[in-house]
Amino acid sequence: MFQIRFHGRGGQGVVTAAEMLSVAAFAEGKFAQAFPSFGSERTGAPVVSFCRIDNQPIRSREPVIKPDALIVQDMTLIHQVDIFAGLSNEGYVLFNTSKNLDELGLGDYLDTFRRERLLTCPATELALEHLGRPLPNAVLLGGFAALTSQVTLESIAVAINERFKGATAERNIAAATAAYQLVLKEEEEFSRATTN
Amino acid sequence: MLRQIEGSRAVAETVAHCRPEVVCAYPISPQTHIIEAIGAMVKEGSLAPCEFINVESEFAAMSVSIGASAAGARAYTATASQGLLFMMEAVYNAAGLGLPIVMTLANRAIGAPINIWNDHSDAMAARDTGWIQLFAETNQEACDLHILAFRLAEELSLPVMVCMDGFILTHAVEGIDVPEQSDVDSFLPVYEPRQVLDPADPISIGAMVGPEAFTEVRYLSHLRQLDALELIPTLASEFASTFGRESGGLLHTYRTDDATTIVVALGSVLGTIKDAVDRRRELGDRVGVVGITTFRPFPFDDVRDALSHAQKVIVMEKAFSVGYGGVLSADVASATHDATISLHSVVAGLGGRAITQQSIEELLDDTAHDRLRPVTFLDLDLGIVDLERARIGSVRRSGPSAENVLSDLGTVASRIG
Amino acid sequence: MSRQPVHFYQVGSFAVGNRLLDDEDRTVQSDPGRSDSLDSGHRACQGCGEALGARYALDAAMRATNGQLIAVNATGCLEVFSTPYPETSWRIAWLHSLFGNAPAVATGVAAAMKVKGLNDVRVVAQAGDGGTVDIGFGCLSGMFERNDDVLFICYDNEAYMNTGVQRSGATPPAARTATTEAVGPQPGNVFGQGKDMPRLAMAHGIPYVATATVADLHDLENKVQRAMEMHGARYLHVLVPCPLGWGSASCDTIKVARLAKETGLFPVFEAENGVVTNVSPIRHRTSVESYLSIQKRFGHLFGTPGRPDIVARIQAIADHNIAHYGLLVDEERDATLEVSA
Numbered sequence: 001m002f003q004i005r006f007h008g009r010g011g012q013g014v015v016t017a018a019e020m021l022s023v024a025a026f027a028e029g030k031f032a033q034a035f036p037s038f039g040s041e042r043t044g045a046p047v048v049s050f051c052r053i054d055n056q057p058i059r060s061r062e063p064v065i066k067p068d069a070l071i072v073q074d075m076t077l078i079h080q081v082d083i084f085a086g087l088s089n090e091g092y093v094l095f096n097t098s099k100n101l102d103e104l105g106l107g108d109y110l111d112t113f114r115r116e117r118l119l120t121c122p123a124t125e126l127a128l129e130h131l132g133r134p135l136p137n138a139v140l141l142g143g144f145a146a147l148t149s150q151v152t153l154e155s156i157a158v159a160i161n162e163r164f165k166g167a168t169a170e171r172n173i174a175a176a177t178a179a180y181q182l183v184l185k186e187e188e189e190f191s192r193a194t195t196n
Numbered sequence: 197m198l199r200q201i202e203g204s205r206a207v208a209e210t211v212a213h214c215r216p217e218v219v220c221a222y223p224i225s226p227q228t229h230i231i232e233a234i235g236a237m238v239k240e241g242s243l244a245p246c247e248f249i250n251v252e253s254e255f256a257a258m259s260v261s262i263g264a265s266a267a268g269a270r271a272y273t274a275t276a277s278q279g280l281l282f283m284m285e286a287v288y289n290a291a292g293l294g295l296p297i298v299m300t301l302a303n304r305a306i307g308a309p310i311n312i313w314n315d316h317s318d319a320m321a322a323r324d325t326g327w328i329q330l331f332a333e334t335n336q337e338a339c340d341l342h343i344l345a346f347r348l349a350e351e352l353s354l355p356v357m358v359c360m361d362g363f364i365l366t367h368a369v370e371g372i373d374v375p376e377q378s379d380v381d382s383f384l385p386v387y388e389p390r391q392v393l394d395p396a397d398p399i400s401i402g403a404m405v406g407p408e409a410f411t412e413v414r415y416l417s418h419l420r421q422l423d424a425l426e427l428i429p430t431l432a433s434e435f436a437s438t439f440g441r442e443s444g445g446l447l448h449t450y451r452t453d454d455a456t457t458i459v460v461a462l463g464s465v466l467g468t469i470k471d472a473v474d475r476r477r478e479l480g481d482r483v484g485v486v487g488i489t490t491f492r493p494f495p496f497d498d499v500r501d502a503l504s505h506a507q508k509v510i511v512m513e514k515a516f517s518v519g520y521g522g523v524l525s526a527d528v529a530s531a532t533h534d535a536t537i538s539l540h541s542v543v544a545g546l547g548g549r550a551i552t553q554q555s556i557e558e559l560l561d562d563t564a565h566d567r568l569r570p571v572t573f574l575d576l577d578l579g580i581v582d583l584e585r586a587r588i589g590s591v592r593r594s595g596p597s598a599e600n601v602l603s604d605l606g607t608v609a610s611r612i613g
Numbered sequence: 614m615s616r617q618p619v620h621f622y623q624v625g626s627f628a629v630g631n632r633l634l635d636d637e638d639r640t641v642q643s644d645p646g647r648s649d650s651l652d653s654g655h656r657a658c659q660g661c662g663e664a665l666g667a668r669y670a671l672d673a674a675m676r677a678t679n680g681q682l683i684a685v686n687a688t689g690c691l692e693v694f695s696t697p698y699p700e701t702s703w704r705i706a707w708l709h710s711l712f713g714n715a716p717a718v719a720t721g722v723a724a725a726m727k728v729k730g731l732n733d734v735r736v737v738a739q740a741g742d743g744g745t746v747d748i749g750f751g752c753l754s755g756m757f758e759r760n761d762d763v764l765f766i767c768y769d770n771e772a773y774m775n776t777g778v779q780r781s782g783a784t785p786p787a788a789r790t791a792t793t794e795a796v797g798p799q800p801g802n803v804f805g806q807g808k809d810m811p812r813l814a815m816a817h818g819i820p821y822v823a824t825a826t827v828a829d830l831h832d833l834e835n836k837v838q839r840a841m842e843m844h845g846a847r848y849l850h851v852l853v854p855c856p857l858g859w860g861s862a863s864c865d866t867i868k869v870a871r872l873a874k875e876t877g878l879f880p881v882f883e884a885e886n887g888v889v890t891n892v893s894p895i896r897h898r899t900s901v902e903s904y905l906s907i908q909k910r911f912g913h914l915f916g917t918p919g920r921p922d923i924v925a926r927i928q929a930i931a932d933h934n935i936a937h938y939g940l941l942v943d944e945e946r947d948a949t950l951e952v953s954a
């Protein structure tokens with residue numbers, strides 16, 4: 001089982017992101033489960049959502065306490081919410097930021113994790129560029145596909161098409177694809193840096 | 197066809213396939229997605245003929261359902277928590293009148309303190325209303341139970357409440373096979389009421405009954421509930437042959453054959469319990485699970501049989517009777533009163549407190565080592581409780597406990613689960 | 614009778630027998646083939662205004678709908694006295710659910726008829742004043758707001774009579790009830806409280822609102838008939854004296870009801886879409902004392918020393934109603950007619 005936790009704020013499509021990811025996994029014939037953190041969400045309030053992906057039926061109904069991956073949609077949360085809670089040392093994190101990870105002020109905190117699995121993606125900027133609106137959720141899924149290989153970019157496109165129609169779907173797919181490529185590039189830079 | 201959709205959406209589509217004629221609702225979390233989806237289906241015309249009525253309260257929602265059902269229409273509504281309590285007088289009335297209304301209860305805690313999250317306090321508050329109460333373990337079962345509910349309700353002329361865990365099921369997106377219209381049609385015949393308001397054949401419904409006959413009328417309701425114990429397994433096997441999967445029934449067992457310890461529970465927590473049981477099995481612990489699908493009428497015989505070989509029984513329940521203890525525990529104790537079972541009541545998941553696999557495994561470990569007490573509140577923070585107890589003991593105007601506890605806890609926004 | 618162009622004043626009571634009217638103008642009750650919606654044998658008190666009002670109203674509704682009628686009843690006197698198990702006085706399809714939900718239950722029945730295409734079957738809901746203005750108000754307001762196809766009839770006897778005469782939101786000022794005792798400096802019910810339900814109904818903008826009393830049963834029948842010609846939410850508020858609760862003589866039910874109207878304390882009118890379209894004018898204006906003094910619930914206002922100050926306040930209410938609804942428009946003409954007759 002692969003478990004993902006999404007952190008964002010109300011209005012950023014945090015719940016929708018988890019749902020779309022589950023749809024992408026489902027499209028690949030996997031079992032998937034997505035659910036919100038069940039708060040009375042208000043715009044701007046911290047929101048958490050969850051997704052599980054497995055090759056067998058998923059029975060658990062507990063929240064994702066030990067995630068394999070985090071998607072952080074809103075960087076202002078990193079000093080407010082214990083977003084790294086339960087993340088294993090082998091875990092993946094995708095941050096929605098145009099900054100370099102070292103500029104985020106997380107200090108030594110990230111040293112316990114595998115650095116090449118902690119990547120950034122300027123999803124809000126990509127969303128503004130492609131959609132004209134700062135909605136990073138579907139965009140980040142493209143980056144997630146590149147980071148974890150849990151689902152393919154094609155499946156993310158299937159999920160986006162199921163959720164959105166026409167031009168909105170196309171633009172989201174274009175943005176997700178751009179995110180996918182940026183994250184792939186980031187990964188390549190890391191592996192080059194490590195091999196050198 | 198299997199689709200990756202939200203539980204509420206799947207239930208809404210299933211209910212629509214049951215061809216309800218009057219759907220009445222009042223918004224309350226976490227049931228809203230169901231009625232919103234049904235409302236849209238009526239408005240766009242895909243669910244027709246059907247009257248969708250937005251009312252001013254849950255009391256009105258159940259009352260409209262009563263009128264519609266008594267006038268011969270298949271009636272459906274949905275509610276949760278405070279909504280169920282607000283309509284409670286009409287909930288009793290629907291059962292007393294013998295009207296086959298089907299209602300989804302998206303289980304949620306009851307305030308005060310106000311809490312929108314899941315537990316089973318609402319369902320337990322309706323335990324004695326005369327409604328049949330079915331509990332769904334998964335969203336697939338939640339869908340299937342609605343079809344069974346309409347069939348059962350109309351055959352017995354009794355209302356049926358389908359309980360599904362609020363948020364945990366209603367808001368979960370997962371693979372669900374929404375039953376096909378043709379299959380539903382072949383399983384669920386057109387509603388033929390036992391009593392109906394008909395100007396051509398006028399009758400009075402709802403007369404006053406005094407001591408001379410009240411006991412008999414009540415006893416007849418009891419007998420109809422007992423009839424349900426016979427009918428539910430029959431319908432479940434008919435359901436399996438129509439839809440090609442098992443659903444409904446009185447209860448389900450999991451790895452109980454050689455189990456010396458059995459966990460009994462209602463609803464979606466059974467999934468997490470099964471995961472925990474599998475882990476304990478790997479360690480050689482002979483544990484099993486009994487999931488009760490039909491809570492009212494209570495299947496005493498089946499529960500007794502299912503637990504007959506167990507030495508220890510843990511009843512894990514998301515509600516309790518304040519000043520008494522577990523509600524389901526009392527029923528299980530009653531069903532097993534002649535057996536030599538060590539019964540433990542575990543109150544868990546109140547107001548949305550996550551029931552984790554780890555906590556269940558620890559519970560089973562405690563049980564294996566005879567450390568589990570008769571009544572346990574799972575993951576209770578006794579430090580917080582002691583602080584407030586001390587405050588109450590030392591200050592006369594100690595203030596509202598709920599607010600004091602929150603302030604002791606500090607920010608909760610950072611908690612996950 | 615208010616619709617009768619010719620005025621018959623042959624008896625002191627202003628009543629007129631059916632025999633003086635053309636066949637088409639006669640009341641439903643004069644028809645031997647009438648429906649008998651509320652049959653004899655029920656357990657209402659002697660002189661019960663509610664039993665009388667309900668019988669006329671529902672028989673009129675049955676005639677208006679060709680017998681295609683379903684009635685929903687709130688808990689209360691009418692429900693209790695009509696259906697002592699295992700008997701029922703109702704000869705129509707009739708459903709009782711709860712005290713406070715009759716409007717919503719009626720909505721459900723109407724929805725069932727609509728969904729089944731039984732468009733000729735109509736729905737009437739009925740309740741006492743408690744089931745209308747107090748415990749049933751939420752459901753009633755919702756039913757009005759949605760404009761559901763229901764005629765709601767309130768039989769107003771101005772208190773909770775079924776439970777032993779306690780104050781309701783329709784109890785008039787100064788009236789003694791079991792919970793507004795005739796003691797202290799302000800005996801009886803307080804001034805300045807209570808709901809004017811017909812006006813609240815009008816404020817919902819529903820197609821039809823009317824008031825009536827059991828003193829003018831032909832008028833009541835006409836209003837039911839008029840209501841049943843329309844669709845949507847309709848409201849009929851009928852004053853039904855309660856000899857037990859009001860402390861009036863059983864034989865005076867009609868007289869008390871008539872005085873309520875003739876004093877101006879109970880304006881009789883019709884309104885469509887929130888606008889008053891017709892008032893039943895006062896024919897013999899009389900002081901409120903004539904109405905109050907024959908009811909024991911106002912007994913503490915009279916005698917020695919009595920409370921003329923309170924009576925005056927009640928008179929002011931009547932005067933306000935008369936001015937507000939224009940209840941005296943035909944007074945002079947009526948007086949002239951009477952003299953010439």
